[in-house]
Amino acid sequence: MKVLVHANGSPAITELAQKICSGTTKTGNSFCLQLPCDCDAAFLGADLDKKQDELLETARGLAGKRVAVFCVRSDGKEKLEKLLEEINSRGAHATDSLSIKLEKKLFSGRQNPSEEDLARAEAFAEKTLNRWQGRRVTQHSEKKRIQGYVKP
Numbered sequence: 001m002k003v004l005v006h007a008n009g010s011p012a013i014t015e016l017a018q019k020i021c022s023g024t025t026k027t028g029n030s031f032c033l034q035l036p037c038d039c040d041a042a043f044l045g046a047d048l049d050k051k052q053d054e055l056l057e058t059a060r061g062l063a064g065k066r067v068a069v070f071c072v073r074s075d076g077k078e079k080l081e082k083l084l085e086e087i088n089s090r091g092a093h094a095t096d097s098l099s100i101k102l103e104k105k106l107f108s109g110r111q112n113p114s115e116e117d118l119a120r121a122e123a124f125a126e127k128t129l130n131r132w133q134g135r136r137v138t139q140h141s142e143k144k145r146i147q148g149y150v151k152p
Helices: 011-026 053-060 078-089 115-132
Strands: 002-006 030-032 041-046 064-072 093-101
Touching: 002 011, 011 030, 011 041, 011 064, 011 115, 041 053, 041 115, 053 078, 064 078, 064 115, 078 093, 093 115
Parallel strands: 002 030, 002 041, 041 064, 064 093
Antiparallel strands: none
16 A cells, blocks of 8 residues: 655654654555645645645545544644544545644743654554454464463
């Protein structure tokens, strides 16, 4: 499966996009960063504190394809829900989203994503792609391992 990873905006979005690419390669899929791209699905990055006109134009070109949105925000999730509705109205199937809240710094804008946020972005990409491809990933349990033992 070829996946488009598209993110424009702040350095925080770019950093999250790199982790999304890393999660994509862990599942054995390839990704592209440039438009136009012959892709099967897409991850779109947005900064919800700014306008999303370019993101919505990108979504228009992905009509009929699966789309997951990852974003950074400084306030509530209402903007994310509106964005998902808008993407769906343009023909793409936006079902998954990852929202990372970054606090504003006093003087220098917004803080960078933490290591935990970056790990969440990578896991989000892996989980979403595995689900889209119908793969079921489970952890091995101790109960499963000892199931064949005979009781004395």
